[in-house]
Amino acid sequence: MALFRLPYSFPSTLPSFFPKILLPVPSFSISCSSKSTPNQLKNNDDNSNSDNPKKPKRLSEQSSWEAKDSEGRDYLYRLGKEADNMNIAVGARAGVIDDLFTGNFLGKDSDIVFDYRQKATRSFEYLQGDYYIAPVFLDKVACHIVKNYLAHLLNVKIPLILGVWGGKGQGKTFQTELIFQAMGIEPVIMSAGELESDRAGEPGKLIRERYRTASQVVQNQGKMxxxxxxxxxxxxxxxxxTQMTVNNQIVVGTLMNLSDNPTRVSIGQDWRESDITNRVPIIVTGNDFSTIYAPLIRDGRMEKFYWQPTKEDIVNIVHRMYEKDDISKDEVxxxxxxxxxxxxDFYGALRSRTYDRSISKWIEDIGxxxxxxxxxxxRKKNEELPVYTPPQQTVExxxxxxxxLLREQQLIMDTKLSKEYMKNIDD
Structure with missing residues (x-):
């Protein structure tokens, strides 16, 4: 860039043909560069103000959105930090990101798993048929759910968690799902495999997210x-x-905190006074609660229910199971x-075992x-499988x-190969 300065007046020695009276010529600057624009030509008055740059234009003189706190952060920063959505879970959706990246070949909403994310609850359309629900089980689960939904009206301390425990294969989960279907409840279901992770803190955060999801079902869909x-x-x-991990401790602490503060649940954002979570009950199942951290299962946080079906319950449940096979109640x-x-589950395995011979015959029939x-x-798209004929169920x-099945159970108990493979287990 080169600057040229022209004087106020011409030199004193001028040719005779120039007039004697000369008007003063104002000086100005010429900025020469490879990319010169009209805006780069400024007079001296503009240059005199270059030392005092103008402040950025505000959205509004009365707006507090750009007001800074003591750390220099504005309202939009605090709003984002307090947001519930801490993950990028919206995908390529129109209006959320630039439409250039949305495209039309997948539609405006091109996040292929967005519907799955929005359907975090479990429905039970697959439970078709007439199943038996034990009255004692129904009364305990239904009472716990209703008490938690009426907790703000009751002047008593309501435990948030119901712990259903008992022997293996006694139908704890299945009976609970039948009750959910009967009451029109859409639960959010987790398994024990989600209580551990290679990243510290993830299972605890997942529990809080699932709890808030269940709360949003109540708020947005009007369903329990x-x-x-x-x-x-x-x-x-x-x-x-066995060694307890950090995630085990965080999960226990998370469940204890939910039991004590069921309406204040954070997934990492800053607290807001208006961020009130709807209270929703928690139901857990297990076989031996004596192995769990005692303060978690204490009275006031968890209500315990030991489920051991009576002979009448077993007969009624098995009869409904065999009813489609024309097995009478006396035969059950x-x-x-x-x-x-x-x-x-033993009586369900009986029915499954009777299919073995007919399955073997079907394999021979197809080659x-x-x-x-x-x-x-x-097989081709329109080609159907060979017809399979289920066996005729009989008591014999x-x-x-x-x-x-009994012989296999006894064989496992008599052999005990685990001790043979690990001979130093008692050392």
């Missing part, structure tokens, strides 16, 4: 909801010399009395195991399957 955690003792229980009583002290892959997966076939 709850948070259910299956087999919680498998994820939080202490067995022998015979089967239950033949195999006493068995869990409910043997060599053609099994092509028939199941390699069910009893035969039951004795076979």
């Amino acid at each position: 909801s709850c948070l259910m955690i299956n087999d919680i003792d498998a994820g939080l229980g202490r067995f022998g010399n 009583v015979t089967i239950v009395e033949t195999f006493p002290n068995q869990a409910l 043997g195991i060599e053609n099994l892959g092509n028939k199941l997966l390699g 076939a069910l009893l035969e399957s039951g004795y076979s």
Whole structure:
């Protein structure tokens, strides 16, 4: 850039043909550069103000959006920090990001898993048929749910968590799901496998997110909801010399905090006075709650319910299970009395075992195991599988399957290969 300065007057020695009276010529600057624009030509008055740059234009003189706090952060920064959505979970949606990246080939909403994210609850359309719900179980679960929804009207301390525990295979989860279907509840369900992670703090945050999701179902859809955690003792229980991880401690602390403050749940954002979470009950299932941290299961935080179905409950549940096979209730009583002290899933395994022979015959009918892959997966689009005829259920076939299952149970107890493989286990 080169600057040229012209004097106020011309030199004193001028040719004779110039007039004697000369007017003063104001000086000005010429900025020469490779990219000169009209805005770069300024007079001396503009240059005199260059030392005092103008302040950025505000949105409004009366707006507080740009007001800075003591740390120099404006309102928009604080608003984003207090937002519930701490993750980028909106995907390529029109109006959220630049439309250039949205495209039209997938539609304006091109996030292929957005619908899945919005459907975090569990529905039970697959539970078709007439199932039996034990009255004691129904009364306990329904009472706990209703008490939590009426907690603000009751002048008593209501435990947030209901712990349903008992022997393996007794139908704790299935009975609870039947109650959810009957009451029109859309729960958010977690498993013990989600209570651990390779990142510290993730399971605790996931529990808070799932709890808030259940609360949003109540607020946005007008439906009852709850948070259910299956087999919680498998994820939080202490067995022998097993080591407790940081995530185990955070999950326990998170559940204890939810029990004490069910309407103030943060997933990482700053607290807001208006951010009130709807109280929703929590239901957990397990086999042995004595392995769980004692302050979590104390009275006031968790209400315990031991589920051990009576003989009448077992007969009614199994009868509904076999009702489609034309097995009478008296025949069900015979089967239950033949195999006493068995869990409910044992009688479901009886029915499944009776299908083995008919499945083997069906494999032979389609050409043997060599053609099994092509028939199941390699068939054409409109080609149907060969017709499979289910077996005719009889009491004799069910009893035969039951004795076979008993022999396998006894064989495991007698062999105890774990001690053979780990001979130093008692050392």
